[in-house]
Amino acid sequence: MFDQGKSGKFDPGPSRRGGKKVPPAQPVSRQERMGFYADRLARALNLLATLSLRYGLTGLDAARSFAFSLSGQLLAMTFGFILIVEAVLVIPSLAAEQERWLDDTMRRAEIASQAIDTSVENTVSKQMSSQLLSSANVLYLAIEDGTRNYRLFDPNTVVPNQVMQLRRPRDNPIDDLRYLWAPWKTLMGSEDRLIHVQAPPTVRSGQMIQIVVKAEPLKQVLKSSLLNMLRVSLGISFAAGVLVFAALSGFIVRPIRRLTKVIQKFRSNPEDPELAATPSARRDEIGQIERELASMQEQVRNSLRSRARLAALGQAVSKINHDLRNMLTSARMASDRLSAVSDDPTVAKALPRLERALDRALSLATNVLTYGKSDEHAPLIQIVNLKDVSEAAAEDAGLALTQPSPETVRFILKASKGFHLEADPEQLHRLLVNLMRNARQAIELQPNRKSRGRITLTALKTADEVLLLVADNGPGIPEKIREKLFQPFTSSATPGGSGLGLAIARELAQIHGGDVRLAATGAGGTTFEIRMPLRG
Structure with a gap:
């Protein structure tokens, strides 16, 4: 142990490590210190340059984004328009400043010229002339006073x-x-430019007074005035620009930004009702946009809900599709056996119609029997005889083709003999069946009807399309459902109807490159127009 309390002054002595003496540290030279500081300075400058580049690029991107934004464009236009207005004000102000300076110089010249009137014989010495010109700050002075003319001038001018x-x-x-x-x-102008001015006198009598002045003093005054005007104009422009920009930002830019955010959120999840736009009480265009956006969002949500129901319906139908197809196949086999064993003429007449219905039902079941589940296949275009396909569609729609018939609604075809068109026969058949069935059901449900129902198909050809007009003498379509006539599940006025008939008819026409529209409706009946492109 060491007793430091009894020891005197501590002397560490030479350092030892491993029993060997460690040499004392050598002093650092000036060159080494300079190299060390230079290295540290280079590192600091490198870090500063990196940070400057990073934040400079960030600031440049922010400035570029602001410049191309609506706020930046409004700010630039505001400053630009105000500067234009200020420039328009500066130009006449500067002209008025020059005129005021020349007018003051002219007044001083008039006052100086009055010394000639008090002189003997209206003459002054050369020295007096120089003094008068100098006091008026002019180089030449001429007065026309009726019969007498006076001039004071510098011979070198x-x-x-x-x-x-x-x-x-x-x-x-x-x-x-x-x-x-x-x-x-x-x-x-140049520094040695002279200005010759002429004006009628206002301080003294006479007809005209002329002076010549150096342009340089006026030039300095104009420069000073222009700088003052520009300084004031820029200050006013900046203040007015900030105020106008703040007003425009509050009344236009911010509501538009809010609407943009609402649209972006709505796009990410359109079915969420909490993301709906909340219209303000504004009655201007911004308020109208807010109300229209809210209405559009509600329509989109309703459309999505309708599509969801259609998808759910398609899934349900797809589950029963297999069983339904088996049932229809059994019915088809039963009809074949019935046709083989029965000699009844009524049965023989009805069996072809039953077989066609079963074949089409089987085809629809194979392609998934629902509008909401499956898309229609591309049409297989063929040359179709309108008489054959329309009469088959009329039979399937429950219409009478001849006068003595149990059906209550008669079908009439108005077309030239041998009228044909290019279309998919199966899809054209379904299109006509949907329109004819809807018309027949409307006629049969019309209360207190006295005349027999009638559905007429009129066919025409133009230069580039085929027109098919399906007209009935039914009660017409109520006005409240006309706007949504072709929307699925919304246009059915028949008890038990699905509201898909017109939607399917339009889809079938559109995949042919045509369309179906309501041509006319009223108390005398309804007419639908089918437009199909003329091919070949």
Whole structure:
């Protein structure tokens, strides 16, 4: 143990490590210190350059984004328009400043010229002439006073031929342009330029007074005035621009940004009712946009719900599709056996119609029997005889083809003999069946009907399309469902109807490149127009 309390002054002695003496540290040279500091400075500058580049690029991107944004464009346009207005105000103000300076100089010259009137024989010495010209700050002074003319001038002064008229009304646009251009001509003129001015006197008597002045003093005054005007104009422009921008930002930009965010959120999840736009009480265009957006969102949500129901219906139908197809196959086999064993003429007449219905039902079941589940296949275009396909569709729609028939609604075809068109026969058949069945059901449900129902198919050809008009003498379509006539599940007025007939008919026409529309409706009946492109 060490007893440091009894020891005197501590002397560590030479350091030891491993029993060997460690040499003392060598002093650092000036060159090494300079290298060390230079290395540290280079690292610091490198870090500063990296940070400057990073934040500089970030700031540049932010500035570019702001410049191309609606706020940046509004700010630029506001400053631009205000600067244009200020420039329009500066130009006449500068012209007025030059005219005021020349008018003051002219007044001083008039006052100085009155010394000639008090002189003996209206003459002054050369020294007095120089003093008068110097006091008026002019190089030449001439007075026309009836029969007497006076002149004070510097012999070295050359009077310019171009004379500027002062104190006279400007009667035409040319004079106005010269008046506005005069100060700019002075500002852009050389240092030794002289200005010859002529005006009627106002301080003294006489007809006319002329002076010649150096343009340089006026030029300095105009420069000073222009700088003051620009400084004030820029200040006013900045203040007005900020106020206008703040007003536009509050009334236009912010509502548009809010609407943009609502649209973006709505796009990500259109079925969420909490993301609906909340219209404000504004009655201007912004308020109208908000209300229209809210209405559009509600329509989109309703459409999505309708599509969801259709998808659910398609899934349900697809589950029973297999069983339904088996049932229809059994019914088809039963009809075949019935046709083989029965000699009844009524049965023989009805069996072809039953077989066609079963074949089409089997085909629809194979393609998934629902509008909401499956899309229609591309049409297989063939040359179709309208008489054959329309009468088959009329039979399937429950219409009478002849006069003595148990059906209550008669079918009439108005088309030229051998009328044909290019279409998919199966899809054209379904299109006509849907329209004819809807018309027949509307006629049969019409209360207190006295005349027999009638459905007429009229066929026409134009230069580039085929027109098929399906007209009935039913009660017409109620006005409240006309706007949604072709929307699925919304247009059925028949008890037990699905509301898919017109939607299917339009889809079948559109995949042919045509369309179905309501041509006319009223108390006398309804007419649907089918347009099909003329091919070949």
